[in-house]
Amino acid sequence: MAKALSAALGVTRVELDAINWQPDWRDIATHEPDEFFRRVAQAASGEAWVIDGNYTKARDAHWSRATGFVWMDTERWVVMRRVIWRSFSRAVTKEELWPGSGNRELFRKWLESGHPIRWAWNNWAMMRARYSAMFADGTFEGRPVYRVGNAREGRLLVARLAAERMGETLPIRTPAAIL
Numbered sequence: 119m120a121k122a123l124s125a126a127l128g129v130t131r132v133e134l135d136a137i138n139w140q141p142d143w144r145d146i147a148t149h150e151p152d153e154f155f156r157r158v159a160q161a162a163s164g165e166a167w168v169i170d171g172n173y174t175k176a177r178d179a180h181w182s183r184a185t186g187f188v189w190m191d192t193e194r195w196v197v198m199r200r201v202i203w204r205s206f207s208r209a210v211t212k213e214e215l216w217p218g219s220g221n222r223e224l225f226r227k228w229l230e231s232g233h234p235i236r237w238a239w240n241n242w243a244m245m246r247a248r249y250s251a252m253f254a255d256g257t258f259e260g261r262p263v264y265r266v267g268n269a270r271e272g273r274l275l276v277a278r279l280a281a282e283r284m285g286e287t288l289p290i291r292t293p294a295a296i297l
Contacts, residue, residue, distance in 0.1 A: 119276075120170035130168070132180075135216065156179075186262045
């Protein structure tokens with residue numbers, strides 16, 4: 119979603135996982151939270167961007183400047199199918215997840231508590247409840263929240279926001295955060 123939106127809008131995509139995960143799976147959001155915050159703030163210092171991901175520790179680095187939010191509110195089975203497929207295909211291809219990090223998906227890590235498959239399963243309900251409460255009225259601190267429940271809605275939103283950006287309707291509000 120973030121790739122498609124940033125491409126359609128012609129703005130930079132900032133992937134928070136790429137900022138967070140250092141070589142040997144070192145998590146700077148946990149080990150160096152001030153440095154993580156600084157890097158996110160620097161990455162989001164541009165005029166327009168799309169933030170890909172959501173780390174509570176870095177919200178203050180970009181949420182205040184976001185002019186809209188896209189909430190990826192997909193069903194648990196969709197999230198699980200996607201995270202399992204993504205993990206499986208990455209483990210098979212052995213692709214480096216973030217250039218220069220050396221980090222690769224390994225089948226033997228799948229049962230660890232911090233693995234994305236386990237994290238997604240364990241946190242889906244809590245995250246949905248949190249964002250449901252935060253974005254209940256379709257806005258957040260006066261800014262629009264676009265709730266996307268499936269791939270079709272995502273494609274339609276990207277097309278709508280791109281059209282607005284081109285002046286076909288209302289001007290797009292950028293930057294946006296993808297949650």
